[in-house]
Amino acid sequence: MADNPYTLYKRFQTPDPALGPREQAPMLAQEQAWSRVHASGHRFSWIEVLMAPLCLGPFVAGLGVLLGLWLYQSLLAPELDIDRAIGDWHGWLALAAGLFMAAWVLHNFWRDSRDPTRRYWQTMPDRGVVELEHHTLVSGISLWSNDYDPDCNTLMQWTHGKLECVHDSGVVQWVVARTEAGHWLVLKEQYPGNFSYARVGTKPAPDRQMHPCQQVAIAFAPGTQLCLGRRFSGAPLPLLDTAYWLSADELKRLADAAHHWLFFPPNRYGVVDAEEAGWVQRLVKKAQDSVAATPSSVPGET
Incomplete structure (x- = not known):
């Protein structure tokens, strides 16, 4: 799959081992200011971590349950009353949706907290x-x-x-x-x-x-x-x-x-x-x- 613009942007701002060694020098004030501007685009954000799970999680979880019940009825249990099953299991369904959303949040947190581009820009400006x-x-x-x-x-x-x-x-x-x-x-x-x-x-x-x-x-x-x-x-x-x-x-x-x-x-x-x-x-x-x-x-x- 071809790289999309966001992937290219992240790759461009991530250290590349293919680059050879270059002379290092202390930052000038203007260079440090620019480094902080670029670093601001890679800060860890709880909004990014929580937005999709909280907004889409209940819908995605509910849709998954409905699709699962429909397949189960179609393939194994034609006599199953889906509406009654949902009514009887609504407590378990709510618990499953909550666990699904929590897993999604933890996945986003794990991904963003270990992202190599974010970790690089967290410390790069202060290294000077x-x-x-x-x-x-x-x-x-x-x-x-x-x-x-x-x-x-x-x-x-x-x-x-x-x-x-x-x-x-x-x-x-x-x-x-x-x-x-x-x-x-x-x-x-x-x-x-x-x-x-x-x-x-x-x-x-x-x-x-x-x-x-x-x-x-x-x-x-x-x-x-x-x-x-x-x-x-x-x-x-x-x-x-x-x-x-x-x-x-x-x-x-x-x-x-x-x-x-x-x-x-x-x-x-x-x-x-x-x-x-x-x-x-x-x-x-x-x-x-x-x-x-x-x-x-x-x-x-x-």
Whole structure:
């Protein structure tokens, strides 16, 4: 049976032994805040344990008894009066339903209290450790997309030393960079503000845009590929800033190739695999050509 979205989500946020060893480092404040956000989705909840047994237990137990009596009458005892049997046995039926509900509650409690994902996130933020994956960037190009989702119109942003929930403009900056190892590495930055349903949005001011450095370390929750933050260092990355806005098809394909969410080994966060490298190269060339075709965007011209 194929994994459903919830199973994939749980698997992505559970330590994977297939990942090799990585450098460990103390968490930064922003990374710890993000780890607590993710941990909040894996807390033990009595509502989840009790909801189904208490709401559905009496119905399921009663239906099971009725089906059992019907089969018994059909196969072994045609003379059985089901209505009279239920009336005579209602006390035992209530006891059976109670035992069934109690067993269901105990099963849910046993399952959730021993769930490896929940147990991992119970202690992970307090351990204060992340794993780092380093990349050296050689050059990059900045692309843009405008993809507002009315069902998910907020984002979390690190402001004044804490994560705050702000309105999502739908505008995303995509930095497609070439690494020293010869790979394409894709980074993205979402921006708050007023949204627009137009394909072409409004770029944020230059001082608010992402300006990567040549050294970047991706911080992960230990044992997973869940990114908790980026650490830039070194000289500024030579970055070609374009006004190229991705089409809907280009955005979907680039987001899939970037491996930022729900991906598994051998794929790596942000690293474009060999099958998509050619397409990314053509996309970069297309964006570069759009700059060359716009005289006013050439550096040094007014």
